[in-house]
Amino acid sequence: MNDIEILEISPHDTVWATFLEKTPHLLFHTPQWCDALSQGFGGPSYCLLFRQGETVVAGVAGTVVATLGFRVFMANFPYGGILYAPGAAPVDSEILAQLLSQWSKSRKIMSIRLVQPPGTAAPTGGAFKAIPMTSQVVDISQIHDSESLLKSYKKSHRRNVRRALRNNISVLETSHAEHISAFYGLYVESMKRNNAPIKYTLDMIQSIVSSLTSTKSGALIIAKHEDKIIGGIIIADSDVSSHYLFSGINSHGIKYCASEVLLQYAITRAVYQRKQHFDLLPSGNAADSLRQFKAKWGAMEVPAPVADLEIKPLESAMFNGLKRMASTSLGRTMLRTLRGSKS
Template identity: 25%
Template sequence: MLELRPAEPSADLWRDREAYPDRLLFHTPQWLRFVAEAQHAEPVLATVHDGATPVGHFTGLVTRRFGLRILGSPMAGWTTSYLGFNLRPAVSRRDALAALAPFAFGEMGCAHLEVRDRFAREPDLHGLGMRWASAPTAVIDLSPREDQLFGAMAPACRRNIRKAARSGVTIEEAHDDPSFADDFYAQLRDVFAKQNLVPTYSIDRVRQLIRHLAPSGDILLLRARDPDGRCIATAVLPWYHRTMYFWGGASYRPDQHLRPNEALIWHALRWARDRGVTEFDFVGGNAYKQKYGTTEVPVPWARRSRSPLVAGLRDAAKEAFALRQRAVARFARSPA
């Protein structure tokens, strides 16, 4: 039986976490500071023990909903991907997940928990009293040669990348540029408007992300410009250790015929590969991502509540958010 024990952040603790091969950007202090600020949440660190022997770490954050303490590792809407566990290679993820509920409902006094662990699979959740949704992600292996990466893409995708170059689309990296968040968010609004929606987060979320990750160099910010120098597309790409993540991308609809989105991704893949990154993670699975030569990886999103009432509140809150988003979009489209 494994056990989770609360841990206070310290230099020694962070150094130990960095030694685990399954560490991700989302387990780092800079990322947790971003999520804590954006969600008004409290980071939760714990060590995983097998008897007296520490064999791993857990990362999450506690927030409040309906007056109840909620442990998210992560929660939907946090614009963060995977948290969960860092474990020694021989340690069972199922056993670690089994130890999570007693920690959340007992030690932390929470009424609900959610967890998405990058290396957990659905069989790990069977018999643990959890509900889960399939939440696969699309990844690209960056270890092949550059020409092999390009060749693995769909023919139409390769043509679009070439078209962007012929059309005079150029890609630039943004550094210490406060206007980048404004460019990205204006394009994001246009993306959502196509579906009669509004973005699920404010521009402050983008600024917070850049502010917390830029000092450590764990983020790549890209702009695509048309031949006249106008910014027509952007991409936000955090990275750490062996993986780069597609946190967000956006473009203006009238300029999409120039294919700036494909050009941005192709630039990011080469940039990451040149720096020893071995995986590009789109952080979600959509049909349009398959054209880049992706492989789908299953990553279940699991949850458990202390009572059926709390589970119902969670589902009601999700439905209310969707309704509110559509109402805001209708208001934004209405004449003044």
């Protein structure tokens, strides 16, 4: 396979569209998602094709994320990784690393992160650094309605969900600007309460919600109690899966179990859309309580491996040091100050 070449194209190139038509993929590989990330992150999106002669054997969609001058090619958020054409053999990791490194240098990119969808394999060996990761996925392929969904839960969780549904919480799918701003406030409040970094800006959330709602490929779902917004989640829809992207809740929402109401609504929505899976996404370094909350819904852990490729090791070391600092209380305060009004 040493005759493979790499070709950079726009996400809107017809060649990329043809590749996706022939290759099973997620929403996160599509041009509209790349556009949403470009607008939200403020960096360009690229699609990379790997060709052997005239045959496309693999492709990558990703977005450049620049933080304090450090440029990372994220392929993609939340998933992307390497897509292989049907019947194509995986590209040798050393060859893949060489091609990606050459391309990255031309775009002044410090490192590449390949985030594989659940159940797929990441490149290993050579210059790639493997990072084990799992997503938590609910199998809803045999669930046909809301009642059978409830019956699929353990007795204690089923009782808690039904109790939450009696709390007079109204649920609404929305794309109104004031609702997006309110949701972002809940997201920030949740991150601060959990002592977690605020990774995403209001611009990012606005861009994603706008893309999802305009293409009918997802939704912002909010919960209200006594006409006050107390919680919200953002859901993205691929062909066979729905993905839980973001959430936010305030103390009032915690009291009235808004998270249970919202997630029950979202999974039921996926059931009626005839999805096969509801993907709760990796929990990362989150507390065990979050993993336990996801497990209550019948979620199983599925490998979703990550592979990092450092193009500029010194810059990568500096960047990783800054990320570690950002996980501290002082670092989060500094990051919010740098972001200014965007956080």
